[in-house]
Amino acid sequence: MQRSAAEGYQQDSLSKQKVDGEDFIQTDVCPKAGDVILDLGCGTGELSAYLAELVGPRGKVIGVDPDKERIRVAKESHSQIENLSFTEGSAPSFFRMDSNLYDIVFCNSALHWMPEKQQVFNGMFSSLKAGGKIAISYVDRLPPFEFNAYMLLNPENEERIRKEMFQCETKTKIEHYCLSSGFQIIKHYNSCNPFAFESIQSLLEWHWSTTHGVFDLSLVTEERLQKYLAPYVGENGKPCLDFRGIKEESPGYRLIAVKEAANARLKTLE
Numbered sequence: 710m711q712r713s714a715a716e717g718y719q720q721d722s723l724s725k726q727k728v729d730g731e732d733f734i735q736t737d738v739c740p741k742a743g744d745v746i747l748d749l750g751c752g753t754g755e756l757s758a759y760l761a762e763l764v765g766p767r768g769k770v771i772g773v774d775p776d777k778e779r780i781r782v783a784k785e786s787h788s789q790i791e792n793l794s795f796t797e798g799s800a801p802s803f804f805r806m807d808s809n810l811y812d813i814v815f816c817n818s819a820l821h822w823m824p825e826k827q828q829v830f831n832g833m834f835s836s837l838k839a840g841g842k843i844a845i846s847y848v849d850r851l852p853p854f855e856f857n858a859y860m861l862l863n864p865e866n867e868e869r870i871r872k873e874m875f876q877c878e879t880k881t882k883i884e885h886y887c888l889s890s891g892f893q894i895i896k897h898y899n900s901c902n903p904f905a906f907e908s909i910q911s912l913l914e915w916h917w918s919t920t921h922g923v924f925d926l927s928l929v930t931e932e933r934l935q936k937y938l939a940p941y942v943g944e945n946g947k948p949c950l951d952f953r954g955i956k957e958e959s960p961g962y963r964l965i966a967v968k969e970a971a972n973a974r975l976k977t978l979e
């Protein structure tokens with residue numbers, strides 16, 4: 710049976726977003742037992758499940774994503790985890806009702822899909838408990854292996870994907886939104902791209918699943934593919950599809966910032 714784009718994302722992201730996200734969680738997020746965490750743009754919930762394990766039975770994780778099908782897959786795949794729930798929703802509107810609820814807002818590889826980022830940061834700020842933190846990974850532009858795929862392999866859809874779906878902004882702007890919302894930035898650094906593909910087919914399917922099925926595989930002709938792969942062909946005549954560690958292919962950043970506790974602010978004013 711043919712898999713849906715959401716099922717495709719779940720499988721395809723295991724060796725990419727999941728590995729990278731777990732590294733981010735271990736390095737910078739460091740959740741404590743009992744924490745309440747919002748996983749914003751949770752996709753199919755693999756990292757939400759990992760966070761739920763780390764916060765233990767006294768803690769709680771809520772995954773939110775606007776993609777109905779990804780939320781369905783997340784609920785179905787992780788139904789046995791008691792301290793984990795998923796809900797369909799979209800930032801910034803999702804935050805309207807929230808205040809002082811979470812210890813951590815985690816957002817892995819999703820901020821660059823969200824419009825109205827100042828409102829997103831304002832929402833994260835008001836939804837956090839005093840002393841809580843945000844942990845965000847994002848890209849400030851599309852890496853060439855993605856950008857060129859849309860331009861060369863799917864010119865019919867490139868405008869929709871690049872302009873309507875992706876909402877990349879510079880590190881300087883992200884930092885500005887973050888500070889304007891009242892956060893204190895603890896760390897903001899360039900991170901390595903986790904993308905490596907075993908075959909041309911798996912690379913193409915990745916483009917399809919990560920764009921929620923908008924990248925159309927049937928538009929990829931042999932001629933388009935040759936042009937797209939040309940820069941990656943090595944001396945053996947085969948394309949190298951391991952983009953890890955290549956600087957131009959790594960436009961990713963990790964941002965950790967805190968909502969200072971009110972008493973800490975008073976102390977600095979004294």
Ligand SMILES: C[S@@+](CC[C@H](N)C(=O)[O-])C[C@H]1O[C@@H](n2cnc3c(N)ncnc32)[C@H](O)[C@@H]1O
Nearest residue numbers: 726750751752775776799800817818819822823
């Ligand atoms: C690349 S996926 C990352 C999913 C997951 N965090 C992971 O690491 O596997 C980006 C996710 O952001 C979600 N997204 C897009 N716009 C959003 C918005 N406005 N609010 C919340 N999530 C959004 C998408 O539906 C998608 O599932």
